Amino acid sequence: MKLHKSLMAALLCAMALFSVSSQAATAWATVSKNKVAKNEVFQLRVVVDEKASSGDIDFSQLEDDFFISRPSFGTSVNIINGERNVRSEWNISLAALKLGTHTIPSFSVSGTESQPINITVVMDQDTPDVSELIELQNHLDKTQLYPSESAILKSRLIIKADPRRLQNPKVVPPLIKGMTLTAQGEPNQYQSVLDGVEVTVLDQTYRVTALESGTYTLNAPAFNGAVVYGNNRTGTTKLISVDTKPEQFAITVAPKPSQYQGFWLPSSKLTLSQVWKDQDGNQIDPSTPFNTSVGESLTREISLSIEGLTSEQFPNLVTRYPDSIRLYAEKPHFSTNDDGLVTMTVKQVLIPQQAGEVQLDNLSVNWWHSQTKTPKTANVTGLVLNVEPGEALNTIAPTSTPPNQQPVKVETVTVKDSGVWPYLTALFAVLWLATLVCFLKQRKTPKQEEQRAPYPADDNLTALKEALQRKDVIQAQLYGQRWLQSQQNLRSEDKAEFESALSRLARAFSTTPSENDTQTLLKMLEALEKQTRFSKASKEHLAKL
Numbered sequence: 001m002k003l004h005k006s007l008m009a010a011l012l013c014a015m016a017l018f019s020v021s022s023q024a025a026t027a028w029a030t031v032s033k034n035k036v037a038k039n040e041v042f043q044l045r046v047v048v049d050e051k052a053s054s055g056d057i058d059f060s061q062l063e064d065d066f067f068i069s070r071p072s073f074g075t076s077v078n079i080i081n082g083e084r085n086v087r088s089e090w091n092i093s094l095a096a097l098k099l100g101t102h103t104i105p106s107f108s109v110s111g112t113e114s115q116p117i118n119i120t121v122v123m124d125q126d127t128p129d130v131s132e133l134i135e136l137q138n139h140l141d142k143t144q145l146y147p148s149e150s151a152i153l154k155s156r157l158i159i160k161a162d163p164r165r166l167q168n169p170k171v172v173p174p175l176i177k178g179m180t181l182t183a184q185g186e187p188n189q190y191q192s193v194l195d196g197v198e199v200t201v202l203d204q205t206y207r208v209t210a211l212e213s214g215t216y217t218l219n220a221p222a223f224n225g226a227v228v229y230g231n232n233r234t235g236t237t238k239l240i241s242v243d244t245k246p247e248q249f250a251i252t253v254a255p256k257p258s259q260y261q262g263f264w265l266p267s268s269k270l271t272l273s274q275v276w277k278d279q280d281g282n283q284i285d286p287s288t289p290f291n292t293s294v295g296e297s298l299t300r301e302i303s304l305s306i307e308g309l310t311s312e313q314f315p316n317l318v319t320r321y322p323d324s325i326r327l328y329a330e331k332p333h334f335s336t337n338d339d340g341l342v343t344m345t346v347k348q349v350l351i352p353q354q355a356g357e358v359q360l361d362n363l364s365v366n367w368w369h370s371q372t373k374t375p376k377t378a379n380v381t382g383l384v385l386n387v388e389p390g391e392a393l394n395t396i397a398p399t400s401t402p403p404n405q406q407p408v409k410v411e412t413v414t415v416k417d418s419g420v421w422p423y424l425t426a427l428f429a430v431l432w433l434a435t436l437v438c439f440l441k442q443r444k445t446p447k448q449e450e451q452r453a454p455y456p457a458d459d460n461l462t463a464l465k466e467a468l469q470r471k472d473v474i475q476a477q478l479y480g481q482r483w484l485q486s487q488q489n490l491r492s493e494d495k496a497e498f499e500s501a502l503s504r505l506a507r508a509f510s511t512t513p514s515e516n517d518t519q520t521l522l523k524m525l526e527a528l529e530k531q532t533r534f535s536k537a538s539k540e541h542l543a544k545l
Contacts (some may be wrong), residue, residue, distance in 0.1 A: 010113040025050040029107060029114035031094075037124035039067075039229070039238040041095045048109040049526045051075055052088035057107050059092060065102040067239050068211075069093040069167075069224055095226075095239035097503040098123040105272035110366055127238065133161045133227050134242040137219035138249075141340070142308075145210040145253045146266035146370050150308045152184075152340040153208055153249075155221045159200040161229075167239065169225035171202070176218040179251070180209040184336075207310070207340070222246040226497045257368065260375060263315045265367035269307040270342070272365050272378035276300055289357075295482070297474055302380065304365065304396055305343040310452065314344050324354040326473055351475050460486065462526065468518045477519070489532050499523060 025048055032043040046057060054073035079084045088109075096102060096119060135158040142151050153174060159166070174181060184205040192201050208218060222244050229238045244360050254263060274282035277299045284290050284298065292298065302317060310470040311334040322325055328349040332541040335343050352358060360382040460483040467475035480502050484495055501524060505517050517543050 020345040025112050027107065027112045027114045029111045029117060031117055031119070032056045034493040035116060035122070035238070036096055037127065038097070038099055038121055039095050039127055039240045040124065041093050041228075041237045041239050044092050044094050044104065046090040046107050046109075046114060048088050048112065049086065050088065050110055051086045052077070052109055054090070056088075056109050057090055059090075062094065065096065067095040067097060067100060067241060087342065089491070093239070096186065097241060099123060124238070128229065129241065130240070130242050131242070133240065134159060134223055134225075135246050136221065136223055136247075138209075138247045138252075140218065140220075140249045142268065143249060143251050145251060145308075145374075146257055146368065147210050147212060147225060147253060148264060148313055149370055150207050150209040150310065150340075151265040153206040153218070153220065155204050155206070157202040157221075157223060158194065159202070160194070160197060161227045163200050165228040167226040167228060170223070172222040172224060172247070174206055174219055174221050176208060177475075178214065178216050179211060179218075179253075181218075182207050182209075184340075186322065187195060202305065207341075208251070208481060209310070210251075213253045216251045217247040218246040218251055220249065242261040256300055257373075257375075258528060260368055265306065265309070265313075265315065265365070266370045267306045267308045267367060268366045268369065268371045269303070269305075270365070270369075270376070270378055271305045272302070272363070272380055274363070275298060275300045276383055284383065286381050287385050289384040290387065291386045293388045294352055294355055295478060296390070296476065297349055297386075300348045300350060300360075300383075302346045302348070302363065302499070303343055304378075305341055307341050307366075309342060311342055311344065315365065316387055317344075317346055317363065317365070319348065320361055321350065322358055324352060324356070325359060325360070326351040326353055326477075327478075340395065350477070351474075352387040355387050355389045358387055360385065394472070424493075453521070461529070462524075468522050468525075471518055473482045477502060487528075490528060492530070494528060498528060 027046065027048040029044065029046045036042050038209075053077070054071070054348060057071075058067055059071055069092055071090050073088070075086065075088045078087070099121050102119050102121060104119060106113045106116045137156040137158070139154045140151055141153075145151060155174070157171065167309075173183075184207055186373065188203040190201055190203075192199055204221070224243045225241075227240050227242055229240050230236070256266075276286055276290075278284055278290075278292070279297045279299075281424050290298070300319075302319075304314065306314065314332075314334075317332075322342060328351075330347040333345045333347075335345070337343070350360070362382045364377055364379045366375075367376050367378065460479045464476060464479040465482055480498070484490070484498060487495075498521075501521050505521060
């Protein structure tokens with residue numbers, strides 16, 4: 001009896017152990033094929049028969065030998081005949097990067113492990129070369145520089161495959177230590193045709209600026225990514241790696257020459273030019289003296305173009321003019337060409353204030369030619385002005401007394417017993433005198449008006465208002481001075497206040513006159529205009545009395 005009980009207990013224990021072992025989780029891994037061509041895509045599936053999470057398996061251990069896609073994960077629950085089954089599954093695409101035999105290791109999930117799998121990788125003769133899918137071109141315009149000088153790096157990425165088949169594309173930017181490297185604008189992407197095939201092109205320009213002398217290495221841009229490639233003959237799909245190595249350029253920066261004098265301007269190309277124009281926009285020949293008048297404006301436009309420098313490295317062009325010249329200089333304007341040549345344009349407006357001969361000096365710029373390694377000087381010639389007096393702005397006020405006239409001699413004859421004839425004679429004499437007086441008044445009136453306004457003051461006032469409304473500082477200065485000089489009835493303190501406002505507007509010429517500056521002058525002009533009209537009307541009324 002005791003023996004029977006012992007056998008029963010042992011049997012129950014064995015059944016319990018078998019039940020526990022049968023409930024333990026199991027994991028297994030499978031592949032769609034175990035012999036593949038290099039870069040050929042195949043599928044890996046890992047399954048565990050219990051609930052798991054997507055992060056329970058780390059697939060990064062495959063990156064050394066395979067290109068891996070983003071894993072897809074799912075959990076399913078099946079109930080059959082009252083029995084509940086749970087399964088978790090990972091699916092991932094792989095492509096072998098190297099020839100030979102590689103092993104997909106075992107994966108451990110919930111204490112159980114899958115079996116490792118060996119993959120044989122062979123070469124496929126139909127696999128295209130990387131250059132047939134991606135091409136990267138780099139060009140550096142010069143490798144010999146001086147401190148502060150720049151070189152232009154142009155990079156072009158040509159994608160010959162369908163861009164939609166790119167996987168994880170990334171352009172690795174250029175890199176250099178010890179020098180400044182900046183991208184010029186945004187990348188330019190467009191479609192083009194190369195050898196009869198439509199391609200996608202991405203262009204980018206970089207500026208490399210030297211700081212100190214020495215030898216440096218520039219790593220040009222590179223490309224990382226893969227292309228999904230399908231072989232119609234074999235029906236296989238491959239994931240071809242198209243990573244490129246960065247092209248390297250050696251750059252030598254020579255020290256600044258000790259004998260150089262002046263502002264440091266190293267460049268392989270520098271040009272200095274100018275254009276003179278009169279107030280009507282016609283060009284002036286600086287080789288001969290130019291005839292002008294006081295108050296008439298002329299324009300000098302100077303252009304300085306330098307290769308290999310940025311706008312921040314340009315010098316200030318210093319021009320000195322006599323005190324008899326009023327100068328208005330605009331803020332320098334910069335522009336950059338496609339070849340990297342930067343141009344600075346300075347516009348100056350000159351107004352002679354005194355009559356006589358005026359010499360406007362030449363302008364020169366010292367620079368260092370980085371190719372010939374010699375100092376250079378760029379020059380533009382000045383201009384000789386023959387300034388004549390302007391129109392007379394001050395007029396002589398007309399006198400209130402009429403001009404001298406010859407007296408009319410009247411001879412009186414006494415007639416005795418003449419009847420009505422003396423009265424008729426006196427009547428005709430009075431009528432003749434009245435006619436003579438009217439005739440003299442008609443001749444005197446236009447002369448007074450001509451003397452009163454020899455200069456078109458009203459035209460100056462209208463032109464001044466229009467110049468202020470369009471914020472034309474030069475014309476406002478010109479017509480403002482003319483209008484003030486033609487006003488004899490303004491108080492001296494009002495004139496001084498208006499001239500001060502005009503000067504403040506002139507100081508804002510190098511930037512941009514604000515709306516408040518021009519509106520203040522317009523309001524002040526309106527008040528002065530009312531004052532002159534009132535004063536003029538009062539004088540005319542008193543003159544009639």
